Amino acid sequence: MATNKTKTTSLVNLPLFALIIGLNLLPLISPVSAPLDEQQAAEYFQKNCAACHKIGGGRMIGPDLKDVTSRQDREWLIRFMLDPQGVLNSGDPYALKLQKEANGVIMYTIPGMTREIATSLLDYIESRSRGEVSSSVTDTVMAPTIPPDPVAGDKIFSGLTPLTNSAPACITCHSGAGPRIGGSLGPDLSAVFSRLNGREALMAWLSSPPTPTMRSVFSQSSLTTDEARQLVDLFERWSQMKQNYGQSNFMIVMSVLFFGVGGVVISYLFMAGIWSRRFQSARRRLINLVKERG
Ligand code: HEC
Ligand code: HEC
The missing domain is CATH 1.10.760.10 (Cytochrome c-like domain)
Structure with a gap:
């Protein structure tokens, strides 16, 4: 008698369970396949x-x-x-x-x-x-009355002006035109102005970057409108100074050579002067020690 009773209750509960689980899953499934208004x-x-x-x-x-x-x-x-x-x-x-x-x-x-x-x-x-x-967001942003400010853009790019929403500076992952040598995780941005289609397109791109890494860095800490605009000003300036690239690369090579050669000379003087004297005095002390013992 008793076993018979439990059997009936479990048979009754099974569809009930299925129904409850089904009802719980319904709201999880439906929004995905529902069309948007x-x-x-x-x-x-x-x-x-x-x-x-x-x-x-x-x-x-x-x-x-x-x-x-x-x-x-x-x-x-x-x-x-x-x-x-x-x-x-x-x-x-x-x-x-x-x-x-x-x-x-x-x-x-x-x-x-x-x-x-x-x-x-x-x-x-x-x-x-x-x-x-x-x-689009950009229309309000492109107000032509604001003069371009590539200098402010350069400070943002290089991290001299920290980003308002505390994202890492662009230069940690990107190089730019001229002497702006930065990280190599992201692509070189010196020609990005023409690559990504000029002011308006670039502005929209920076306002909500669509690529994987950029999105993950900037979705929580997005650029402010002013920051994005000043960066666009900088990128536009870079695109205008294309002719100067050769020259500034030349300057980089020269300065590396100059400081490089200078560094070698300085360290040579250091070794020849202070270091060798220390070396000799240590050796002299050793020799004296051996003499005393001998
Ligand atoms: C943590 C590293 C990192 C930082 C910081 C970063 N970027 Fe990027 N960026 C990337 C990577 C990686 C890509 C390549 C696309 C991707 O995976 O998102 C990229 C792509 C881009 C592109 C597209 C370039 C192209 O030619 O398609 C632009 C524009 C850009 N970044 C601008 C910026 C600006 C402006 C800043 C600073 C406000 C910045 N990035 C900061 C890593 C970074
Ligand atoms: C990273 C930039 C980017 C994003 C974000 C993006 N698209 Fe595109 N879309 C493109 C590009 C570039 C093309 C041209 C085809 C190609 O090169 O892949 C394109 C092509 C298209 C086309 C075909 C256009 C035609 O003329 O036939 C449609 C439709 C489209 N996208 C819709 C969308 C929709 C809807 C979204 C948002 C859900 C979206 N795209 C997000 C860059 C983007």
């Missing part, structure tokens, strides 16, 4: 795409996405957004053409991208294409 799509775009794309107003690092759905079919675009690198690797001629137009820059796979999000983004891009021109 317009507001969410706008936020998502601003956060993950605006560093490289505008919707109307010209190309930045990536192409202007205005009317993209009339240039290419949706299925292709969704496939591309889910795995840009994969589509490029497959040798797709349209993707290769896009990459060429972007100076070889490759679109990164956006973490957490799903078919539903991609679809919502295309809807959003479509409605923005019909409506007003993109008011």
Whole structure:
């Protein structure tokens, strides 16, 4: 009798358990596959795409996405957004053409991208294409009244002015034009102004860097608008002083030679003078010691 009773209760509880677990998992699963509403799509775009794309107003690092759905079919675009690198690797001629137009820059796979999000983004891009021109972060920032300040930019780059949100100075990982020799973890930035497409594009790039290392360094401690602008001023100055590169490299070589040769001379004098005297006096003491014993 007793065993029979426990059997019935466990049979009743099993589907109940499954139901409870299922209900608990539901909210975990549903947001991932749910499409975004317009507001969410706008936020998502601003956060993950605006560093490289505008919707109307010209190309930045990536192409202007205005009317993209009339240039290419949706299925292709969704496939591309889910795995840009994969589509490029497959040798797709349209993707290769896009990459060429972007100076070889490759679109990164956006973490957490799903078919539903991609679809919502295309809807959003479509409605923005019909409506007003993109008011990306950069538009307000590009106020032409502020004079360029490459000197302030140079201080930020080299760490003389610490970054407001306490990220490490650029020079710990990057070299720049002229005598700005820094770390080699990141690429040399002396030609970055033209490589990343000029003021506006670079400004947007720096406001929320999209590449893996830069994103992890600057997502928590982002550059302020002023810092980003002054750095862009510096990078623009570097692009203008291209002709001087040769000369400043020459100066570097000369100074290394000068200080190098000077250093050898100084250390030679040091050895010949002070050091040898110490050496001799130690030897003399040893000789005396041996004499005393002998
Ligand atoms: C690191 C910069 C970067 C980011 C961030 C980025 N893209 Fe791109 N995107 C590119 C580049 C560059 C291309 C051109 C193809 C290539 O070189 O990979 C491109 C191409 C595209 C295309 C095809 C454009 C066309 O003309 O057919 C679409 C659509 C697109 N991106 C959407 C997005 C969306 C949506 C996001 C945000 C979720 C995003 N991209 C984030 C750089 C970026
Ligand atoms: C901890 C090291 C580190 C620091 C600090 C750092 N960077 Fe970077 N940066 C990188 C790396 C690595 C890359 C290569 C792309 C990646 O992996 O993010 C990069 C890429 C870049 C690029 C893209 C260059 C290109 O040609 O594609 C720019 C622009 C840039 N960094 C600017 C800056 C600026 C401006 C600062 C200072 C405010 C800075 N970085 C500080 C490591 C760093």
